[in-house]
Amino acid sequence: MPKITIDGREIEAPANAMLLPVALENGVHVPHYCWHAKLSVDGSCRMCQVEIEGSPKLVIACNTPVREGMVVRTQTPAVQNARRGVMELLLVNHPLDCPICDKAGECLLQDYSYAFGSRQTRTKEPRRKLQKRKEIGPRMILDQERCILCRRCVRFCREITHTNELGVFNMGDRSMLDVMEGQPLANDYSINTADICPVGALESKDFHHKLRVWFLKKTPSVCPSCSNGCNITVHHYRDRIWRMMPRRNDAVNESWMCDHGRLNYQQVGDETRLRQPQLRRTAKLQTVAWDEALGYVARTLRDTVRTHGAESVGVIASPHLTNEELFRLGQVVSLLGTKNVDTALVVGQGDNLLIKPEKAANARGARDMGLRPTAGGLNVAAMLEAAAAGKLRVLYILGSDVWKVADPQALCGALEKVGCLIVQDVFDSPLTERAQVVLPSLTWAEKTGTFTNVKGRVQQIHRAVAPRDEQPSDGEIFSRLLNQLGEGQWHFEATAVLEEIASAVPAYAGISFARVGAQGFALPESAGDAA
């Protein structure tokens, strides 16, 4: 562990580390463009020059290994002059695009120019003209004029996705970033290039000209699209999600996320979402009050169990719910006494980077919370069979994944026959068309709780946007059902429920929100996935 001194502060650095990450980790902000924690060192932007005692010239911190006894200065006049120089020269050809550039507000060029650059423009020369707003992929736009040729994106495509779509063509000041004709930037992770672009050269089409970034509020969360559980930051404003950005977590997703997950936020603000509970009194579903709907559900369940036995009730859980909600659901199930409980899970394609085949954020959590058939219980297929045979009288389906998983004929047959279908979901679906009761569900962005990813890492999600009309969360629905079904006063408060889980589920012993923290909590190895 070499000891080095940065700006008079003694710092212990890991051996063989480069100076720049060491400085950044210790709170010494050395400006940089081309360096990125997760990419190889390029060393071309020259912004991170620092002074090292005994070295005649300034050196770039990103490519200087730490040495025992190294004395580094980052604020000397020479360093400041060098930074001013890089800034001035970078801006010589930069287009006056701040007003129309989506990056304005989180642009490193702006930040560093204001902090380290010269105050006045000295150049009077015309600026370089290159192609603007070139569509380089289904989700990405390139503005060559804005590019400062840091080549982060090039390295991303070379080193992370290994797809090599981007390249720098020509030499000298004619250099420009581009793709080859016929080979668009279309990989599954293409929007990450917009994140790592320090300027507005690469922009995601989805966020293009949507909102100025300084309006955005940020809430840390976890991507709901697959069981990898990529850490994200939800950017929202006026109770609407505008974009999602990956949040660095070296144990899960490094600094990346896939395009599919990133763009999978529209459903939260969808106008066609279910907002009110509905009840089918006659042939048509009618909007009713919450108490009425829940009362009906509780009554139906209780009466069915009483008259036909617990085995005449089936519950199909959703792997999109949080651990806390699933735990509550488990309590409902055990109160009813039925063993017919399973989770419908969509399994699709995965890749070897981030995308996992299980297309739900909390499939592992659903298994861990016991929402799978126990001895003598029926799984999804068996439940549908039983329903079609008229043995199952009430089917309580959460989410619409079952529609994608089950054999359509079996499902239709089951739904025809089942006495009472209760559907709890975010959207209308063929299921709701056949339902007796429809309960609206909340999306992940509107609630707080935990997801367990495929590797058994428990991670927090936080409410980013407020639900409309004080719509209760799924956990709240289960708690109210519990209240109506049995004795006791159940409430739903994620912190408290997680404490209950900690004491009730052995694998989750000792878990709490504090322990989960921002970077998640890995369940012990012994608590292997029961799948």
Added chain:
Amino acid sequence: MIVEHPAAKKVSPDAAGKGRVLSPELRARIMTERGNFPQPRSALLGALHMAQEEQGYLSRAVVDEVAELLDLLPIQVQEVVSFYPMFHDRPVGKAHIQVCTNIACALRGARKLVRHAENKLGLIPGEVTEDGKYSVGEVECLGSCGSGPVVQVNNQPFIEKATIEDIDNLLAGKDVKREAQVALVPEGVEGYLLPPNGVSRCHIDDYVATGGYEMARKAWAEMEPEAIAEVVKNAGLRGRGGAGFVTGVKWGFMPKDAGKPCYLAVNGDESEPGTFKDRQILERNPHQFLEGVAIGVRAIRSNAAYIYLRGEYATPYRRLMEAIHQAYAKGFFGDNVYGSGKSCHVYVQRGAGAYICGEETGMIESMEGKKGQPRKRPPFPAGFGLWGCPTTVNNLETLTHVPVILRKGADWFKARGTEKSTGNTLFGISGHVNRPGVYELPLGTPMREIIEKHAGGVLNGRPIKAIIPGGVSMPVLTADKIDVNMDHDSLQKAGTLLGTGGIVVMDDSTCPVRAALVIARFFRHETCGQCTQCREGTAFFYKLLKRIERGDGALEDLDTIQSVTTFMEGATICALSDAAAWAAGNFMRRFRPDFERHIHEKGCPFPESFEP
């Protein structure tokens, strides 16, 4: 042009596919070339040269096909194609007339030739005549400054000291005279780099007759690598590529047992305006150089040398390849050389017109078939060079000294030149002198002697305005510094550097702003575009100087130049940025009154000056 290499491993080209544009022969040759290198990608530049020769230009289909042959992605090939000025990704004329407009040629009126050709064809640079026969291009330095202006048609030998009539003849399809460049060992100098005046020692027998390859034999058969390095170190031989590092010491940096192959990379990419010496060695004395290569390979415990030769040098390339064949035939190269049981191979790669590939790591990148962008250091080439292996990079002229040193001993060598700058060197002198050319002289020869005695004084006897002592990347000197000695230390004291020893003389008709502008244009054209300061700063200088030259400058622009030079010096991966800053900064500082006159008089105050 590529001759099948004796050492090439045979790689059979796959069966000709459909929709292919390259001829099967060419595909086979590319596959052969591919076998020359540890990594297929290294064959890229050669393959592109061949493909361009056959196809005229490198269309997308060619790019795709070359990529396929070399296991690359089209984008990797296209990046390289777009990087090198010699590769055309759009059609050019059957005769692509390239006129060098850099400083030495410009001083001799290159601009008039360009204008004449353009007017005659009714073209602007970059266009092709309707019949597809002709196109005109300006190029930055063809490496024949001593015989400027120089014109090259396609990749044929240069038309030196070109005139307007030459252009007319060319366009009329007639033969064009090709006058050779002056390259002499002046009387009283014991020359060893150049053969005796008027003699060309291209054939191996001529060379062997003078005791050639004896030292190579000795090195391989009798000497330990350390001993060779020691002799060369004692001789005080400093690299002739510009930086002047002691060659023996450099060889000592190579790891003793790296567990990987080591390579000797030879830098024959002289592309700096004012420098045109290596060409003379290759054209007239290639075997001495090859012997130096063989010794160098031994000295660093390697078994292969890769020579990187600039792409425009058609004749030197031919001569070199012939010499290599002769040497292989004689067993001076190959496996088990001189019965040592070791092998020593030599390979040649051609550059494609990028000056930056003269920088050692830029050259290594280029040799690996990539864009010639210098590498960041650390790691240094001695540990991580060609294909990740330890590599020593030596200048072509430097290696040419080595056999002589071994033959005659360090003391003999040290008797030439000055204490710290030993030996002879090839001084190239160009610009406004009566006898421009290459002269072999000991280091430390006074500049006045070179200009007035050897080069015959300034044209028309005019006074001197400015002298660039060692290629345009070295700071310019004013006329009063003419008495400086041409060695490393003296020049450093005078505020400049020896560089490659290419002297450019400008007489008093010369406008220093225009001279600075031409040089700035060169650096702008040749920067690799990696580091911010260099990419933007060189272009910034060019635009700014152009504005000042036009008469639209302001006094604060001069201060801007001054401060931008401080941003560019010592701040980038390689030294090109420094060179560009020195050139612009020193012209501005040393000729500030002339710059100010441009601003005050709103135009150029030198009516007789050359055109930039």
Added chain:
Amino acid sequence: MADNATILATLQSRFTSGIERSDIYRDDASVTIAPEQLLDVARFARQEASLSFDLLLDVTAVDYLGQQARFEVVHHLYSTKHHHRLRLKTRVLEKEPIVDSVVPVWVGANWLERETFDMYGVRFRGHPDLRRIYMYEEFQGHPLRKDYPKERRQPLIGPGSPQGNYQPAIPEIPGLTHVEGLLGAELMRVQLGPSHPATHGTVRILLDLDGETIVNADVQVGYLHRGFEKECESGFYYQAIPYTDRLNYSSAILCNVGYCMAVEKLFGAEVPPRCQFIRVIGGEIARIADHLLCVGATALELNAFTPFLYALQARELIWDLVNAMCGARVTSNFVRIGGVSADLPAGFADQCRAAFKRLLELVEDTEGLLLENPIFRARMEGVGVMSAERLIEYGVTGPLLRAAGVDLDLRRAQPYLVYDQLDFDVPLGTQGDNMDRFLVRLAEMRQSVRIVEQCLKMIPDGPIDIDDPALRFPGKGRVYGRMEELINQFKLVTEGQKPPPGEVYVGTESANGEIGYFLVSDGTGKPYKCRARTPSFSNTQPLAELVRGRLLADMVPTFDMINMIGGECDR
């Protein structure tokens, strides 16, 4: 005048243990003292001859949310004798935010402490009457606390409030001295205001009358409370400037100047000379407008209608000047951090001279109609008298204090901007009655005219802004065409000026006395604390005492002469 180091040394030598910290930042001396020592330090500061901090300018608090000693109660002191300043700071715990009241030392602390209690919930031990002052009794929470969300709705405002059956709580008035009138009758309680034709200012005065004699008065301010400080703290530094307009809306530029000077002091920056002159010109013009309103309205409320029209006609001329200069007549929003929004318009000097000529005629006429008028004199002379010492103790500043003969004008005592280069008189009264106050204002207008005329002659050419993108937007022409300047504009607009962390107080002489801004910066673009010490608030406080025992009719001229500006008093 003792320098800061001496002040701190004096305090430290006397209180060896109680002083936790003392420092001088940007020429402001401040000491942090243990809560239990506050009263002793206060007494000492007031009584020690070399300190003699007789004027308590301000009491407020800073909420350091998240720290255990969450509230910092801040007192700003001034010495009318030595003309030096001191800031006393006391940290109190979040759990029991209690600190000693300094009312026994300075009676003027009364309202200031009530305000601090109201806004922060800090309680003052020994305070005679710790009620809310701005917010109504039913208000829940303390609005200036950092954890009080700006958007929060309260039961009595906004949708869902029980407006139908709302009965306002009637506060108890403390300290009734007479329960019965002299005539043996019951005291009559009369409500003057909040909107009364004889008061120009929204204030509610509960009066207990014995016949026509005022036995008791409780002055209740806060009807114009707009949460100035909360608004400032939720916006950037530059966004607060329009809000300062609305403090003393009859002399907005003076409020702008003080605020911008405070931010500049946080930066340690000084504006160029031309800017300083423009600020003086603007400020003095605004001062004339303020005095004209006071003079005219007083005449009106004493039933002299014509002088009112003359005064307002004169003020109209002033508004034209302000309009030409700032682009608005009242809400000038003229001064900027690091400069002013625009240079003086072409021909402004001539316009000024012409306006002043007519203005002085009108002032003369106003004066001519009033000063000889027996009715006016009868209602003004000898009314509302209070001793200079008592006024100082109340924290009164400005013309009110000068009318009592106290030589306290910050332009003279602690010259700022270019006042030290100017030649002007400070008019003082002799008897301290309403007539003196009236005359001082008249005289000050003439002095202001004199100052502006001098400035117009002396004003140098040069820049009107600090050319530093950390403070001031770059010139527009440069923003449109140049990259660095465009970026600076973007950064400055989106992130605001970011002064280094620290706290400063800047007091300037506004039309009604010292307007002081106390800013705490945490290094971000938004002020962590932005406190305005406004003269009207302190000046209104002695009203009850001024009219006690006088006839109800005396209430009107006394209140007029205090010249309470609602926006400034209630913030």
Added chain:
Amino acid sequence: MATQTVAVRRPLAMRAGFIRSAFAILKGLWITNRHFWRNLWGFIIRKPTVFTVQFPEERLVQPNAFRGMPVLVQMDNGKERCVACGLCEWACPTDCITIYPAETADEIERYPRVFDIDMSRCMFCGLCEEACPEEAIVMSQNVEICAYSRRGTLWHKDDLLVPVDKLLDTRLFHVRRGYDR
């Protein structure tokens, strides 16, 4: 330069009440009469010296610096100069501006799809103009912004557009004076 204190001169003590009162009355009459004749004369020669303006028949001529309601500059091609950069929206202390940007095929790719100013909240402070990097929003001479409903105080983009030449002599002249500050 120096400042000094001076005592204000108080009117003489009231003696001989009647005479002085009579004198005061005469003086008052003299002053008011002077004003009366002066105003009358001004009325006759049509150069009124009173400051009353017969609005709406008569309107004040405002100085160039005058800050009326903010408007959007309309370019010669009829489009707004605004590119929806959002700086004014952010700088506005009262949050009265609402902008929704969108993309166009024009050379400058961005334009405000929606640009609303809530005039009931606007306080005419001019910070939007100061923040604007494009000279797209400027204060105008117009102050007549009353409406019959709250909705009516919401001004939309089309209402806000004012051709640039209409602003040139007034506010733009003023703004451009400060270009090279």
